[in-house]
Amino acid sequence: MLAVFGQGSRIYLFAFKEPVLAAANARPVCGRHVVAADLRGDWAGALRARGFRAEVPTHWVDEGVLGYLRREDAIRVVRTLTDLSVPGSHFGLAEFDTAQYSERYTGLRRLVRAGADGPREPSGLGPDTERWLAENGWRTAFRAWDDLVAPLDRPAALGSRDLGLILAVRE
Numbered sequence: 748m749l750a751v752f753g754q755g756s757r758i759y760l761f762a763f764k765e766p767v768l769a770a771a772n773a774r775p776v777c778g779r780h781v782v783a784a785d786l787r788g789d790w791a792g793a794l795r796a797r798g799f800r801a802e803v804p805t806h807w808v809d810e811g812v813l814g815y816l817r818r819e820d821a822i823r824v825v826r827t828l829t830d831l832s833v834p835g836s837h838f839g840l841a842e843f844d845t846a847q848y849s850e851r852y853t854g855l856r857r858l859v860r861a862g863a864d865g866p867r868e869p870s871g872l873g874p875d876t877e878r879w880l881a882e883n884g885w886r887t888a889f890r891a892w893d894d895l896v897a898p899l900d901r902p903a904a905l906g907s908r909d910l911g912l913i914l915a916v917r918e
């Protein structure tokens with residue numbers, strides 16, 4: 748497993764996360780290599796330098812990062828990971844962008860934007876992520892968030908069939 752985050756994250760995220768994992772004596776069940784890189788820069792070079800092999804199928808996960816990048820940066824990241832993906836590679840990501848200006852997320856939006864609210868420049872892959880992926884070499888399947896959480900008996904439903912997770916397979 749390769750975890751890629753930004754330079755800022757190396758200071759803030761890993762400074763917090765790594766000691767917490769160590770204190771909990773958490774042990775990965777696979778090889779784990781942390782690669783600190785700014786996703787707006789040459790993160791692919793940083794991956795290769797740490798032994799990434801593009802000829803082997805890869806499972807990529809966007810766990811809440813693309814939405815923090817400007818639209819053109821997010822697209823560049825996914826074009827790069829597409830180039831690094833041999834057929835059979837997987838890419839998992841969320842489709843939550845359409846809700847970013849809704850009332851429901853006002854508090855969260857203020858928190859992550861240090862109190863600011865209102866319109867901001869487009870970020871992430873945009874509202875039609877599945878079609879974008881299909882046009883760029885990926886076969887996609889979508890599962891609505893509400894279906895995924897239904898068996899968990901928790902009040903986590905979003906009330907929308909459009910929000911959920913995309914699993915893409917490189918063709």
Ligand SMILES: C[S@@+](CC[C@H](N)C(=O)[O-])C[C@H]1O[C@@H](n2cnc3c(N)ncnc32)[C@H](O)[C@@H]1O
Nearest residue numbers: 752753755756760784785786787810811812815
């Ligand atoms: C919602 S958090 C996701 C955290 C992650 N899922 C985890 O478990 O650590 C968004 C992350 O995006 C990172 N990020 C923002 N801009 C970035 C960039 N240009 N390059 C790399 N990471 C970036 C932030 O540092 C933050 O850690």
